[in-house]
Amino acid sequence: MTVARLPMKLSDLLAQQNGSLPDCLGAVAQLRPEHPALILNGVTLSYRDFDQLVSRAAASLQRDGVQPGDVVAACAGTSLEYVALYFGVLRAGGVMTPLPPSATAQNLTGMLANSGARWLFLDQPVAKAWDLEGFMPAVNTGQAPVGLKKIWFDLTAGPNSWTQWLGTQANPAPVANDPERAFNLIYSSGTTGVPKGIVQPCSMRWSQTQRAATSGIGFESVLLLSTPLYSNTTLVPLLPGLALGATTVLMSKFDTRQYLALATRHRATHTVLVPVQYQRLLDDPSFDEHDLSSLRIKGSTSAPFGAALKAEVLRRWPGELNDVYGMTEGGVRCELKAHLHPNKLHTIGPPSAGHEIRMIDDNGVELKRGQTGEIVGHSAVMMKGYHALPEKTREIEWFDSTGKRFIRTGDIGRFDEDGFVILSDRKKDMVISGGFNIYPSDLEAELEQHPEVAEAAVVGVPSRAWGETPVGYVVLRANASITKEALLAWVNGRLGKTQRLADLLFIDDLPRNEIGKTLKRQLREQYIKELQ
Numbered sequence: 001m002t003v004a005r006l007p008m009k010l011s012d013l014l015a016q017q018n019g020s021l022p023d024c025l026g027a028v029a030q031l032r033p034e035h036p037a038l039i040l041n042g043v044t045l046s047y048r049d050f051d052q053l054v055s056r057a058a059a060s061l062q063r064d065g066v067q068p069g070d071v072v073a074a075c076a077g078t079s080l081e082y083v084a085l086y087f088g089v090l091r092a093g094g095v096m097t098p099l100p101p102s103a104t105a106q107n108l109t110g111m112l113a114n115s116g117a118r119w120l121f122l123d124q125p126v127a128k129a130w131d132l133e134g135f136m137p138a139v140n141t142g143q144a145p146v147g148l149k150k151i152w153f154d155l156t157a158g159p160n161s162w163t164q165w166l167g168t169q170a171n172p173a174p175v176a177n178d179p180e181r182a183f184n185l186i187y188s189s190g191t192t193g194v195p196k197g198i199v200q201p202c203s204m205r206w207s208q209t210q211r212a213a214t215s216g217i218g219f220e221s222v223l224l225l226s227t228p229l230y231s232n233t234t235l236v237p238l239l240p241g242l243a244l245g246a247t248t249v250l251m252s253k254f255d256t257r258q259y260l261a262l263a264t265r266h267r268a269t270h271t272v273l274v275p276v277q278y279q280r281l282l283d284d285p286s287f288d289e290h291d292l293s294s295l296r297i298k299g300s301t302s303a304p305f306g307a308a309l310k311a312e313v314l315r316r317w318p319g320e321l322n323d324v325y326g327m328t329e330g331g332v333r334c335e336l337k338a339h340l341h342p343n344k345l346h347t348i349g350p351p352s353a354g355h356e357i358r359m360i361d362d363n364g365v366e367l368k369r370g371q372t373g374e375i376v377g378h379s380a381v382m383m384k385g386y387h388a389l390p391e392k393t394r395e396i397e398w399f400d401s402t403g404k405r406f407i408r409t410g411d412i413g414r415f416d417e418d419g420f421v422i423l424s425d426r427k428k429d430m431v432i433s434g435g436f437n438i439y440p441s442d443l444e445a446e447l448e449q450h451p452e453v454a455e456a457a458v459v460g461v462p463s464r465a466w467g468e469t470p471v472g473y474v475v476l477r478a479n480a481s482i483t484k485e486a487l488l489a490w491v492n493g494r495l496g497k498t499q500r501l502a503d504l505l506f507i508d509d510l511p512r513n514e515i516g517k518t519l520k521r522q523l524r525e526q527y528i529k530e531l532q
Helices: 010-016 020-030 045-061 080-091 105-115 122-132 136-139 202-214 232-243 257-264 277-284 308-318 391-396 440-447 486-493 521-529
Strands: 035-041 043-046 071-076 095-100 119-122 149-152 182-187 199-200 220-223 247-248 268-272 297-300 320-326 333-337 355-358 373-378 397-399 403-413 423-428 429-431 436-438 451-462 467-476 503-506
Touching: 020 045, 020 080, 020 202, 020 232, 035 080, 045 486, 071 080, 071 105, 071 429, 080 232, 105 202, 105 486, 182 202, 182 232, 182 247, 182 429, 199 202, 220 232, 220 257, 232 247, 257 277, 268 277, 277 308, 308 320, 308 355, 355 403, 391 397, 391 403, 423 440, 429 451, 429 467, 436 440, 440 451, 440 467, 440 486, 451 521, 467 486, 486 503
Parallel strands: 035 247, 071 095, 071 119, 095 182, 119 149, 220 247, 220 268, 268 297, 297 320, 467 503
Antiparallel strands: 035 043, 182 199, 320 333, 355 373, 373 403, 397 403, 403 423, 429 436, 451 467
16 A cells, blocks of 8 residues: 555545545554554554554465455454454455354354355354354354355464464555445344345445544544444444544453443543443442543444433533434434433434435335334445345335435334434334234333333233233342332333233343344243243
8 A cells, every 4th residue: 555645634544545444544554653553451552563464464365365355254252353354354355244253053154154255263262152052063064155264363373373374474465445345244133033244335434434533533532342343333433443543442341340440541532332331331339430531422322222321321421422323234324412402312313414314104105204104214324235135135225206225224213393313113123902003112111210120121922812912021220129010000000001011020131132232032032932
C-alpha cells in the first residue's frame, strides 16, 4: 500500500483511502506507529506492530492460495490474533466469516458448508466443545467442506499452529478495492432457527466507518468492547475504530468488576453494551465507587432496552446514552439519544440520517403514518443478500411502488406524533389468542413494574381454547418474597382481559445468547415439553 501523503486529520485519512479499511489501518500505522491499537489481558499492540501482523497474515493467506473473494472462517474466543486475521483476510481480498462458538454442532457444520470456506481458524476450547457434540468427526469425515484446512490460534507448536503458520513475509500482493465485493459473511444469531449468512459489501462497512468518524471516533478515542468478535454488535465499532486510529480495549469475557476496572484504568471514552450488561453493571455493589466520567458516549444495541433501565443509567452514569436499533442485514436504523430525550425512553428514536423507514401490513401494503405494522427500511447500508439462499433473500425484501428495495425486519412498530418509532415486538413473537394480537413486550413491561421483579419474558404457547395463550417467565430480585400466585393475580389485574397470562413461572436466569438476546424459542419449547 502506498500513501501519497500522511493525513493530518480524519477527513484526509478517509479521503485518501478510497473505501478500504485495511488501507486506512496502514495509513494510521505510518502516521502514529507507537499509538496503542489493541489492548487485551494486559497485552498492548501498537499500530505499527498490529499493521505488520495483519500484513503477515495476509501474505500467509495468499501463500496458501487465498484469492480475492475466497471465504476464510474463524470460530474462537477473543484474541489479538483473531483481530489480526480479520484485517489480514480483508487485505488479502478474502471474505471473513466469523462463526459463533456457542452454536450447535449441526449449525456449525451447516454454516461451514453454506459459506464454502476452505480455511478454518479455531482454538482448543471451541474444538473441545465441538468434540463433545461430535462436530470434529463430522468435519474430518467430509460433512463439512472437503479439504478444510484448520489453523489453531492457541497452539504454540506444530504445522497447524498460528505461530508456525504465520510467515515472516509482510508484503502481501496488493488487491484493488471494490465497493461491491463481499467484505464479510456474518451469520445471524440463530435464536429462531438455522443461521443465515449475511453478505455485507465493502461499501456497507465503509459507510459505517464514515458514520463513526462523524460521531467522534478518532485518534484520541478509547473504545471498551466486551461482546464476542463474531457478533456484529462488536464489529460495528471495532472495525471503524481500528481504521480511524482509536485505541480499542477488548475483554475475553464480560465481567462487571473487570469492566469497571478497565474503564477506569484506560479512561475509556466510548463503549457499546447490550442492555443486560448495563443492568449487571448497575447491580454491581461497587459501581458507584468508580469514576466513569471519561465515558462520554455509551451505546446499546442487539436487544430491547427497557425505559426504566435507560432512566436508571442516565441517573447514575454520566455522559451520552444512545440506544441503537438496527439489523445486521442493514437497511433500518433508529437511534434514541436518551440523554436528550428523557421523555422518549419508551421509543427507539427517530430514523438515523440516510435511513428511510416505513410500516407495512401482512399483505405488504404500506400503512399510513401512525399505524402499527412491520418495520421495513432502506439505506446505503444494506446487505447484498443471504449467501446461497436466494429464496430467503426474497422473503426479507420489500419493494415500494417505485421499485426501491427495503429490508423487512420482522419487528412490529409505529411512529409516534414526533416521528419516533415505538417498537412493539418481533412479528414471530406476537401471540394471537382468540383472534386478538398480544404483544409480549407490553406484558413484560407490566410485570417489570412490580418492585420484586428483576426481569420478565412472555411467550405464546398452544391453547386448545384460544389457539395460543401467553405465559410469563420471571426473574425475581434478591430477597423477594412474593409467590407465583400473588404475582400472577397482581399482573392480570393490571392487564386487559385478552392479555391475561395463563401461567407464570419463576426462573433463576432468562436464557440468552452471547449478545444478550432472550432465547424465547427455548422458553416456549421448555414449557411445552413440561406439559407433555
